[in-house]
Amino acid sequence: MKVLAADGISPKGIELLQKEFEVDVRDKISAEELLEVIPQYDALMVRSASKVTAEVINRAEKLKIIGRAGVGVDNIDIPAATAKGIIVINSPGGNTIAATEHTMAMMLAMSRNIPIANETMQKGEWNRKQYVGVELRNKTLGVIGMGRIGSGVAKRAMAFDMNVIAYDPYINEDRAKDLGVTVGTLDDVITQSDFITVHMPLTPDTKGMIGMEQMKKMKKGVRLVNCARGGIIVEEDLAEAVKQGIVAGAAIDVFTSEPVGADHPLVGVPGIVLTPHLGASTVEAQVGVSLDVSEGILAALKGEPVATAVNMAPVSPQVMKVIAPYLTLAERLGGTVASLAEAPVKKVEVTYNGEITEVNTGMLTTAVIKGLLNPIMENDVNYVNAPGLAKERGIKVTEVKKKEAEDFANLITVKADIGGGKNLTVQGTLFGSEARIVRINKFRVDVDPQARILVCPHINKPGVIGTIGTFLGVHGINISGMQVGKTEVEGTSLMVLTVDHDIPASVLKDVKGIDGIIDAKLVNFYAI
Ligand SMILES: NC(=O)C1=CN([C@@H]2O[C@H](COP(=O)(O)OP(=O)(O)OC[C@H]3O[C@@H](n4cnc5c(N)ncnc54)[C@H](O)[C@@H]3O)[C@@H](O)[C@H]2O)C=CC1
Ligand SMILES: O=C(O)C(=O)COP(=O)(O)O
Numbered sequence: 001m002k003v004l005a006a007d008g009i010s011p012k013g014i015e016l017l018q019k020e021f022e023v024d025v026r027d028k029i030s031a032e033e034l035l036e037v038i039p040q041y042d043a044l045m046v047r048s049a050s051k052v053t054a055e056v057i058n059r060a061e062k063l064k065i066i067g068r069a070g071v072g073v074d075n076i077d078i079p080a081a082t083a084k085g086i087i088v089i090n091s092p093g094g095n096t097i098a099a100t101e102h103t104m105a106m107m108l109a110m111s112r113n114i115p116i117a118n119e120t121m122q123k124g125e126w127n128r129k130q131y132v133g134v135e136l137r138n139k140t141l142g143v144i145g146m147g148r149i150g151s152g153v154a155k156r157a158m159a160f161d162m163n164v165i166a167y168d169p170y171i172n173e174d175r176a177k178d179l180g181v182t183v184g185t186l187d188d189v190i191t192q193s194d195f196i197t198v199h200m201p202l203t204p205d206t207k208g209m210i211g212m213e214q215m216k217k218m219k220k221g222v223r224l225v226n227c228a229r230g231g232i233i234v235e236e237d238l239a240e241a242v243k244q245g246i247v248a249g250a251a252i253d254v255f256t257s258e259p260v261g262a263d264h265p266l267v268g269v270p271g272i273v274l275t276p277h278l279g280a281s282t283v284e285a286q287v288g289v290s291l292d293v294s295e296g297i298l299a300a301l302k303g304e305p306v307a308t309a310v311n312m313a314p315v316s317p318q319v320m321k322v323i324a325p326y327l328t329l330a331e332r333l334g335g336t337v338a339s340l341a342e343a344p345v346k347k348v349e350v351t352y353n354g355e356i357t358e359v360n361t362g363m364l365t366t367a368v369i370k371g372l373l374n375p376i377m378e379n380d381v382n383y384v385n386a387p388g389l390a391k392e393r394g395i396k397v398t399e400v401k402k403k404e405a406e407d408f409a410n411l412i413t414v415k416a417d418i419g420g421g422k423n424l425t426v427q428g429t430l431f432g433s434e435a436r437i438v439r440i441n442k443f444r445v446d447v448d449p450q451a452r453i454l455v456c457p458h459i460n461k462p463g464v465i466g467t468i469g470t471f472l473g474v475h476g477i478n479i480s481g482m483q484v485g486k487t488e489v490e491g492t493s494l495m496v497l498t499v500d501h502d503i504p505a506s507v508l509k510d511v512k513g514i515d516g517i518i519d520a521k522l523v524n525f526y527a528i
Pocket of ligand 1: 072099146167229253254277281
């Protein structure tokens with residue numbers, strides 16, 4: 001498989017990927033070049049420079065994952081990627097400290113005139129009078145967006161004896177209060193702050209959130225910081241507000257369109273400190289994001305789920321720890337149902353019993369669907385596209401949780417409605433770390449869901465098992481394991497044979513014709 005690492009990704013993660021894949025490193029790649037080369041690649045790694053548009057995504061032929069070595073994914077067309085079943089991952093925490101510290105650096109640089117003082121001194125001037133600054137102590141800092149970076153900035157600002165007031169419509173107020181932050185409305189932050197810093201993603205809601213109207217309501221002498229995304233503060237309005245003295249100063253790291261040249265409205269305005277999107281540019285952050293995303297790509301290309309996927313329901317590391325051992329089991333239960341079903345599945349009910357019910361099992365249900373659809377779909381089914389594909393095919397998926405354990409400490413039951421009043425049920429559990437199918441319909445079994453199994457309900461009479469063994473032997477198919485499941489239904493049993501070779505359709509048809517065999521279905525776990 002081939003990976004394209006664009007935009008100057010740290011070599012640390014690339015080295016990790018090179019152990020398994022061919023990696024092409026293109027630190028600078030134009031939009032045209034990206035469009036031209038993308039069909040070759042299975043994975044793409046970017047920072048903020050490359051724009052992964054719908055056109056790029058639709059041009060891709062093999063692309064399975066886009067890794068953003070950083071936080072903001074506004075340069076990636078997520079709906080287009082999701083529609084194509086392409087996983088998009090980022091590194092939500094890899095550059096938090098870097099961006100937090102850069103925000104503090106920008107606030108201090110702006111309030112103490114450091115950039116201009118340095119610039120003039122480098123020219124041989126000694127201007128002490130001209131560059132009198134302001135202190136942070138006892139000032140109010142308004143933080144808009146109290147996520148990872150916003151909280152980090154608030155914490156550090158308090159160490160500078162600033163009062164912090166925050167606005168975030170999705171904030172956990174207890175957490176903010178624990179930090180010692182006052183929670184207010186957007187208007188409170190705008191009217192009460194001496195410094196305002198923004199730390200939210202660029203969305204239709206946040207775009208242009210701070211324009212001339214808001215700036216006119218701000219305190220005299222207010223200073224603004226944007227180390228989040230260009231466009232949250234309207235650039236032309238900010239330039240004008242600083243020129244007119246409505247805003248005393250600004251420190252800006254990010255721009256609506258990057259890179260920025262001398263013609264940008266914020267360039268050359270006295271009182272505005274600019275950096276060329278350096279928030280994440282520390283050695284430590286770049287190693288961190290590169291490793292995070294490379295590990296995610298390695299996992300995704302092996303078909304494993306990635307907790308940092310942004311186009312899937314998020315899964316916390318704590319939940320992931322609980323559910324990870326069950327993912328393969330869930331997928332194989334889904335695959336078993338697909339292989340045993342005589343008619344298209346209309347509804348799937350996934351029931352969880354035992355301790356596992358204490359966490360969000362959404363990803364396990366997605367794993368069941370992935371397993372159910374993979375054997376029957378032309379294209380790869382993954383954690384991103386599985387729910388949408390099930391919906392498209394009209395398969396209704398429900399989840400049931402029952403705290404009480406049944407015969408096993410934890411149990412997953414997949415019940416499929418295959419129409420005509422018929423259901424198919426497969427149950428599985430973990431014995432230690434080993435997956436086991438413990439029931440198929442009414443038959444209690446103990447099957448290792450590996451390789452290939454032949455599932456044969458049959459009449460419980462002498463000779464049936466021997467006949468099938470001999471028949472498969474004649475066709476060169478070796479049996480390496482066998483189980484006979486009990487049932488309350490008198491006179492019938494279920495034989496599950498682990499076979500070392502594929503069974504051609506014609507042989508399978510003849511197996512069904514053996515006296516006493518009710519049915520014969522092959523479950524090929526290699527295809528699930
Ligand atoms: N300059 C740089 O190099 C870097 C910039 N960033 C940018 O910083 C921003 C924040 O990053 P993180 O703190 O890691 O993200 P985060 O996801 O932890 O926090 C974002 C916060 O914004 C809040 N939010 C969303 N909509 C809002 C609204 N309408 N009004 C107020 N708050 C709103 C969310 O509730 C959340 O708490 C992102 O845009 C990211 O791209 C991140 C890293 C480096
Ligand atoms: O992580 C983010 O959101 C950033 O803005 C960092 O961008 P970069 O990777 O430095 O181009």
